[in-house]
Amino acid sequence: MSQAEVLRMKPPLVPLATLIGRELRNEKVEKPFVKYGQAALAKKGEDYFLVKPDCQRIPGNPASSFSVFAIFDGHNGISAAIFAKENLLSNVLSAIPQGISRGEWLQALPRALVAGFVKTDIEFQQRGETSGTTVTFVVIDGWTVTVASVGDSRCILDTQGGIVSLLTVDHRLEENAEERERVTASGGEVGRLNVFGGNEVGPLRCWPGGLCLSRSIGDTDVGEFIVPIPHVKQVKLSNAGGRLIIASDGIWDALSSDMAAKSCRGLPADLGAKMVVKEALRSRGLKDDTTCLVVDIIPSDQPVLPSTPRKKQNMLSSILFRKKSLNFTNKTTNRLSAIGVVEELFEEGSAVLAERLGKDFPTNANSGIFRCAVCQVDQPPAEGLTLSSGPFFSHGSKRWEGPFLCTNCQKKKDAMEGKRPSRPAVVA
Ligand SMILES: [Zn+2]
Numbered sequence: 001m002s003q004a005e006v007l008r009m010k011p012p013l014v015p016l017a018t019l020i021g022r023e024l025r026n027e028k029v030e031k032p033f034v035k036y037g038q039a040a041l042a043k044k045g046e047d048y049f050l051v052k053p054d055c056q057r058i059p060g061n062p063a064s065s066f067s068v069f070a071i072f073d074g075h076n077g078i079s080a081a082i083f084a085k086e087n088l089l090s091n092v093l094s095a096i097p098q099g100i101s102r103g104e105w106l107q108a109l110p111r112a113l114v115a116g117f118v119k120t121d122i123e124f125q126q127r128g129e130t131s132g133t134t135v136t137f138v139v140i141d142g143w144t145v146t147v148a149s150v151g152d153s154r155c156i157l158d159t160q161g162g163i164v165s166l167l168t169v170d171h172r173l174e175e176n177a178e179e180r181e182r183v184t185a186s187g188g189e190v191g192r193l194n195v196f197g198g199n200e201v202g203p204l205r206c207w208p209g210g211l212c213l214s215r216s217i218g219d220t221d222v223g224e225f226i227v228p229i230p231h232v233k234q235v236k237l238s239n240a241g242g243r244l245i246i247a248s249d250g251i252w253d254a255l256s257s258d259m260a261a262k263s264c265r266g267l268p269a270d271l272g273a274k275m276v277v278k279e280a281l282r283s284r285g286l287k288d289d290t291t292c293l294v295v296d297i298i299p300s301d302q303p304v305l306p307s308t309p310r311k312k313q314n315m316l317s318s319i320l321f322r323k324k325s326l327n328f329t330n331k332t333t334n335r336l337s338a339i340g341v342v343e344e345l346f347e348e349g350s351a352v353l354a355e356r357l358g359k360d361f362p363t364n365a366n367s368g369i370f371r372c373a374v375c376q377v378d379q380p381p382a383e384g385l386t387l388s389s390g391p392f393f394s395h396g397s398k399r400w401e402g403p404f405l406c407t408n409c410q411k412k413k414d415a416m417e418g419k420r421p422s423r424p425a426v427v428a
Pocket residue numbers: 372373374375376377405406407408409410
């Protein structure tokens with residue numbers, strides 16, 4: 001490895017005081033407000049959600065704050081949803097190198113999300129429980145929104161310009177041909193449920209297991225080609241802000257993205273979430289757990305917004321805010337282009353771990369101890385999978401090109417790629 005490569009792999013350590021000073025100077029003024037509301041109706045009681053509005057990249061420094069919102073829609077029980085809710089955030093954060101700048105942190109986040117999802121899945125499966133869960137996990141830092149998801153709980157973005165966009169991908173076998181191909185290539189069978197008389201009913205499912213989803217956390221009893229590797233999308237909002245609607249499929253089976261966005265426009269986040277759930281219920285009835293988080297990312301220099309959220313004021317100011325924004329766009333043409341424009345920073349949905357972890361994952365190569373890029377466990381390189389382990393990697397496939405993986409995570413990687421049968425195949 002060249003000196004330049006080594007330098008690139010080891011981010012320089014910046015003194016904490018410098019970092020804090022930099023944060024205060026650069027970000028305090030511009031940071032938007034984040035306001036949120038949640039509503040839910042339970043049918044099976046398998047939906048869980050996480051709201052963490054006050055995380056800090058640098059502990060003790062409020063200027064380094066970021067927020068996390070997530071929805072976990074469990075199936076075959078609730079334990080995977082609860083486990084993911086309790087462990088995923090810390091698993092993601094532990095995969096981000098320490099002492100890096102905000103920009104570097106945001107750049108490291110997509111890869112850390114992949115590591116955190118896979119680690120959480122491995123840890124849950126080690127418990128020997130059989131439930132599974134979708135995860136839609138949203139990190140908001142300033143104007144930058146990063147969404148990681150497995151399964152079919154969507155996150156949509158409604159910008160001030162009225163443009164609604166989907167920030168997630170549905171990992172449903174019925175609707176995702178690419179995922180059907182991947183599952184089949186990895187040894188799974190995709191088909192519908194056979195009822196008496198040979199009629200096929202319901203959505204496409206994966207066998208063994210009969211799951212309709214192609215990605216999830218948990219699901220120990222289903223083939224390991226049902227992977228926990230998330231689709232990740234990172235966008236930067238314009239300084240007009242925007243609204244996120246994060247919800248389980250109980251909402252999306254009833255409402256399109258546009259319908260959900262329109263049903264709550266002009267309402268503050270807490271009333272908005274209630275309205276989305278009400279609208280879904282009105283259109284389809286309560287057929288499934290239905291959970292909705294509405295998160296507003298609002299410019300902090302909006303004079304009409306109160307600094308402390310109070311319900312009545314919130315409603316009024318939200319209406320004023322919308323009206324004001326519209327007037328603003330009409331009168332100020334030179335800033336019109338900034339309204340509703342969203343900058344796409346990153347998007348990747350591959351289910352191949354090597355493609356998601358990259359080749360330049362920071363590693364402690366000089367000490368002779370390697371840190372696993374997924375679970376962050378230190379291990380001597382001889383026991384794990386490294387760049388130089390190709391010739392010993394006898395699966396008849398191309399050599400591993402990703403960062404160091406410990407023995408355990410290496411096994412998981414092989415299983416996800418169909419190189420290790422996890423369950424006997426079902427004979428039709
Ligand atoms: Zn590991």
